[in-house]
Amino acid sequence: MPVWLEANLVSVLNGFAIGFLLFILAVGLSLVFGMMDVLNLAHGALFLGGAYLGASLAGGGASWAGFLGALAIAAVAGLAAGGVLSLLTEPLRNRSHLDQALLTLGVALVVSELLIVVFGDDPLAVGAPPGLDGSVELLGAAYPTYRLALIGVGALLALAVYLVVDRTRIGALVRATVADREMVAALGVDNRLVKAAVFAVGSMLATTAGVLGGPIYGARSGLDSTVLILALVVVVIGGLGSVRGALVGALIIGQIESLGRALLPDFASFILFGALALVLVLRPRGLFGAPAAVPR
Amino acid sequence: MTARVVDGPAAPDSAGAAEPPPRPTRVARSAAVAVLVLLAAAPLFLAPFATTTLTRVLVFALFAVSLDLLVGVTGLPSLGHAAYFGTGAYAAGWVSINVTSEVPVPLLVGAAFGALAAALTGWVTVRTHGVFFLMLTLAIGELVQQVADSWETLTGGANGMTGIPATRLAGQPLVTAGYLYWYVLAAFLVGFAVLWLVSRSPFGEALRGIRDNEPRMRALGYPTSLYKYAALVLAGAGAGLAGALLAAQVRLVTPADLGFATAAFGLLAVIIGGAGSMWGACLGAALVIVIRDALGPSLDGHGTLLLGVVFVLVVYLLPRGAAGTRWPRRRGSGRRGSGP
């Protein structure tokens, strides 16, 4: 195989790794937005929190205990944070969605500054757990084993989320709320609980993504805005409230970030934002979003 | 004649939030005059650094007021307004370096380019609402910042546009902090006056109507998209003017001036001060700058934390209606419109 083709195939593979990571991050944002029209701008800060957790517990000499411990703590912290966010946006339920979005913006500012206060200004690096920190000979080049593992984990999580949302009663409730909130309320289900649950699980996925992404992205201030914007692009392109949309959108963005940057390094960022703007204007509900999910 | 605007907003279902702001009371008027006098006399008794900080406040306040026209009056929450601010700053800087830095050329160029940038991007953004508008403007802001970062030959790239000469008034460069302050104050007052008058005009009332109930306004026969577009271009001009003042004061424009942080701080200033009230936006801007520049260093650079907390508190304490200031009800204080 010619060298340039090999190199680009590696980029494609990498695109899947990044894509699955983005999916784990963005699916929570998409569901909350689709269900409650709440744009959670603090989502990036949650990712950063997970990243810092991973860096402090599994940073220096990475070990499985540290890594899994970081994952567990991040999951619990994410659940709690999601619950708190849900509580915080409750009083604003009757006000415009903009107010709720602004509230999460304020929370994002506070959380990201607090993280700097606690963890310091230094950027931190996270090592992959032993056994996954080597590389594999693939298509004539070395590819980090960890990223391959990430593809596997991401695919499993995607399957799990899909099964829950598509096959369980809770999932049916979530899908129904995305489609028609008032009707579900009229059926006697307490919207607040569903919202809190989705918020909690979505935030848990975000912090977990932060830990999982540590060996690739590390932890540094400013990462939260970068990641938030990527997640927003995924959610808008994929469609609000749709798990399938989040997956497809994430994989597409993963490819743009990987293959796109390799082929057109100067234009990759423009493609990203241009695509976002285009979708928002032409088809605001995204590729898989429900038509009713577009707020007025 | 005037009946259509007066009757519409005073509908019973959006109690209070739809009322146009009452005419300023006598107290408000004398307060405004007092503040003006203080502002004008400031350099005479303030140390140079305090004057420089106050100048910075004025620049940011003009930016916030132009954003308020969008957010508070028209109900379009923008997270990308800094793009027009920065475009105006770069344009004014470029003109100052390459053509002339004589007043009022950089100001006019800055305002013109701010309006142009808004016109180019506005036709895309006015077709969306609410949170989608927020996201789209965020995307556009990031795009414009990318352009500024990459177009090194024009903007100086990541290092920014340096070496902007001092503004000249009738040939004399304005270098002393005090003279520069008066120049910025004069430009600020002009910009503020224009934006304030627009918000009080029938056009401004129509914008408020659009903010509160766009379908109704459309039903009444208003071309709402056109009105929103006009508001956007005007706000862009205001932001561009503020940008030109930034270029004159700091004499350095960087891509960060176009970025998400600047836009977010502007939105913070508007919300904290009270969306819809122009002087409120000024106060919010003053708070943001003071916390960031004066208190920030003593808080180890964590002024943003304090701002975030204040912002969260303000969002909670906002009265009903996202973008509307509730003035205390005074019986018979010259409220327009017939209430129920």
Add this chain to the structure above:
Amino acid sequence: MADLPTFTRRRLLVLAGAAGAAALLPGLAACGSSVGGGGSGGAKAVKVGLVVPRSGVYAVVGTDLQRGWELWLAGHGGKFGDYAVTTVVADEGETPQTGVPAVQKVLQSDGVDVVVGLVNSATALGVRDAIAESKKILIVANAGAGDITGKARSPYIWRSSFTNAQISSAMGTHLAQSGFKDGVYAIAPDYTAGTEVIAGFTKAFEAGGGKVVGQAKPALGKTSDYQPFLSGIQSSGAKATFSFFSGAEAITFVRQYAQFGLAKSIPLYGSGFLTEGNVLPQQADAALGVQTTLHYTDQLDNPANKEFVATYSAKYGESPSCFSVQAWDAANVLNRALRSATAVDGDTISAALGGVGTIEDSPRGPWTFEGQTPRQTIYLRRVVRTGGKLVNSVVQDLGQQSQPA
């Protein structure tokens, strides 16, 4: 309920106004006029404004700068010549948006005689006019843009650090002589420092007969995944990679370079900041064998450096970095200038700095001012593990280098 928020909002605004006024009060307290001129007096005392980052991503560099500065003063009785030194520290922050106001503050509010510091080149270029107009001396203790002492030079702006191209052109010459003429890939972030580094490297490398087979400029501060660029390096057929990154990006790049297996086949070279300071421990084993050029390493074997490292480590518990030396030398040259100066105004000090001659007692080795920026020895260093710690050990002395044109 309906009226309560209104009342609270108004109170909040009034409180905000009061808070704002209270914060401006310190400025008022230093009453004066912004329209007239002002003078500074003071017998045999000099006030220095140290403008370094104390928050944000460069905070570590700022800490090193401050430590180097304070160490010199502590070891020399806190005086430059006969002048007692007062230092005012201001936070440069991360960008010119905070850096320029910080410099304005020390000039206008604190009334300093000399400004020292500045990590960010954009800030240094941005304050050039303010410094020139105030006729006070600025000693740039880090910012490496060539224009600072090139196109934008001013008699009041001196530098005790380096220029970007100075460091990279030394590597360019070296690689051309080391058997890599056939192909080197150059990569640096897309901003002025990155551009200058690559330009300096390319010019020297090609002058030595070398060929740059590929180049990449990842977006600054936005790139966390270098895989696309690493693939590009592999497919270019390069024999070695020359890179320049600093801070978080240096950590990520070097680690990923090793993770993707390039370290074994395509040796990594770089401008010294790739492995300098606190990024080295974070890079861990991924950095082993990476060779860089820089004007300093704490492993230098000269008497001045041995003493410097010993006192620095004793006081701060860490090894010094090139940033510590740059600030230390800023104090060093100011001392030499003020030994013979009769006043602390900009013109006198500028003339005195011009006559300072060779600075022999610097930890980095002897150096002189040339065009108001150091002409100094550049060392080739390699990352090795000594005594359980990763250090940049000296491989070769590449001779004295000037600021390239």
